[in-house]
Amino acid sequence: MARPGGWERRAVIRGGRLAVLLLTASVMVAAQQPPAAEPRVKALLISAGAFHDYLHQSRVFVEAVGAAVPVDWTIALQGSARGTTTRYPIYGRPDWAAEFDIVVHNECSADVGDPAFIRRITEAHRTSRVPAMVVHCAMHSYRSATVDDWREFLGVTSRVHTPQFRIPVQWVDDPIVRGLPADWTTPMDELYVIEKVWPGVRPLATAVDYRDQQAYPVAWVHEIDGVRVFGTTLGHGSVTWDDPVYQQLLVRGFRWAIGRP
Numbered sequence: 001m002a003r004p005g006g007w008e009r010r011a012v013i014r015g016g017r018l019a020v021l022l023l024t025a026s027v028m029v030a031a032q033q034p035p036a037a038e039p040r041v042k043a044l045l046i047s048a049g050a051f052h053d054y055l056h057q058s059r060v061f062v063e064a065v066g067a068a069v070p071v072d073w074t075i076a077l078q079g080s081a082r083g084t085t086t087r088y089p090i091y092g093r094p095d096w097a098a099e100f101d102i103v104v105h106n107e108c109s110a111d112v113g114d115p116a117f118i119r120r121i122t123e124a125h126r127t128s129r130v131p132a133m134v135v136h137c138a139m140h141s142y143r144s145a146t147v148d149d150w151r152e153f154l155g156v157t158s159r160v161h162t163p164q165f166r167i168p169v170q171w172v173d174d175p176i177v178r179g180l181p182a183d184w185t186t187p188m189d190e191l192y193v194i195e196k197v198w199p200g201v202r203p204l205a206t207a208v209d210y211r212d213q214q215a216y217p218v219a220w221v222h223e224i225d226g227v228r229v230f231g232t233t234l235g236h237g238s239v240t241w242d243d244p245v246y247q248q249l250l251v252r253g254f255r256w257a258i259g260r261p
């Protein structure tokens with residue numbers, strides 16, 4: 001786990017190799033080699049913030065997606081393991097997303113509500129037409145904002161989640177998730193309560209809150225101003241990230257977002 005306090009790490013992966021640049025050390029990890037025929041994808045993985053093991057999640061994401069798609073990765077491991085007020089440095093420039101083919105938002109910063117900061121995130125996607133994946137705590141990031149720009153971009157509005165439980169997932173009949181195991185139950189996870197589904201969202205999977213029997217989307221695709229957004233609220237702990245079905249869901253979402261389903 002990351003240590004608390006102000007810190008920043010940034011990892012850059014080239015050619016299927018992972019170089020994690022820490023403050024004082026570097027680590028090389030061999031990744032699986034994907035098929036060589038596809039054009040390479042430049043992906044930014046923002047894996048940052050509180051309450052979750054973002055180092056482990058980054059590694060799982062890179063290995064799962066990297067085995068299916070040839071990717072040059074830039075990974076932003078930023079923020080604080082305990083803080084919820086971090087303005088991630090990756091968003092420092094207005095054109096922060098321009099050089100990438102996809103941005104994966106796996107971040108957790110609930111108490112940043114500055115409209116200008118949030119709009120610098122969403123406008124970069126709109127301006128550069130860069131697709132996105134939004135994962136788990138991304139849906140509870142910028143939660144204190146009074147403007148809806150982030151929530152509209154995600155495609156859902158959520159502010160609370162259930163206690164963790166084994167969540168039975170019901171897939172929608174959709175090509176993106178077709179063939180995934182019909183009886184999949186998460187090992188243990190949080191179910192995010194969805195207040196609102198925004199126009200342009202197509203749910204891919206739902207799950208039921210055991211407390212009141214309300215069903216909520218847990219995976220979806222969204223198109224907003226020509227930008228593709230794949231979202232899933234699942235992914236709290238390592239038991240979910242280590243689950244091969246969850247990893248396949250991430251791969252399917254990544255492929256759809258870059259237009260290579």
Ligand SMILES: [Zn+2]
Nearest residue numbers: 137190235236
């Ligand atoms: Zn969580």
